[in-house]
Amino acid sequence: MLLPRSLLFFLLVSPSLLASAEPAVSGAWIRALPPTQPVTAAYVAVTNNGTQAINLVGARVEGAGRVEIHTTLEVDGLMRMQQLPELPIPPGQTVSLEPGGSHFMLFELEAMPQPGESRQMCLLFEGAVEQCLTAVVRKTAATDHSHHQHH
Numbered sequence: 001m002l003l004p005r006s007l008l009f010f011l012l013v014s015p016s017l018l019a020s021a022e023p024a025v026s027g028a029w030i031r032a033l034p035p036t037q038p039v040t041a042a043y044v045a046v047t048n049n050g051t052q053a054i055n056l057v058g059a060r061v062e063g064a065g066r067v068e069i070h071t072t073l074e075v076d077g078l079m080r081m082q083q084l085p086e087l088p089i090p091p092g093q094t095v096s097l098e099p100g101g102s103h104f105m106l107f108e109l110e111a112m113p114q115p116g117e118s119r120q121m122c123l124l125f126e127g128a129v130e131q132c133l134t135a136v137v138r139k140t141a142a143t144d145h146s147h148h149q150h151h
């Protein structure tokens with residue numbers, strides 16, 4: 001059986017259409033700290049299935065008045081956090097915001113999130129692209145890789 005030329009063309013191009021520039025987000029969680037703490041951190045993994053770099057430029061998290069992108073740097077043996085205006089996600093790669101590395105810092109909390117709760121999280125990318133997912137609240141990472149992390 002011969003396929004019509006138009007259908008064959010569709011079959012050939014469809015994989016690239018499916019691999020759109022939309023970033024995929026997964027595994028979002030927020031760290032529950034003692035209620036006396038004014039700020040906390042949130043983590044997520046971002047996968048760029050496209051062929052061009054995507055810039056993560058911010059996020060909105062339910063119950064937080066302000067969210068910043070932070071990275072963690074070691075300066076003179078001390079771990080310090082620094083704000084990033086944007087975080088590039090290279091094409092074909094997954095960038096994980098995780099303890100000990102980059103993270104979202106949540107400011108102006110209505111209340112400290114409690115373990116077992118969940119919050120809506122929307123990641124903002126350059127070009128007004130937004131990806132939302134549900135972030136669960138936990139005290140620690142499900143699997144703590146922080147002690148064998150690459151630097």
Ligand SMILES: [Cu+2]
Pocket residue numbers: 041070071081103104105
């Ligand atoms: Cu921070």
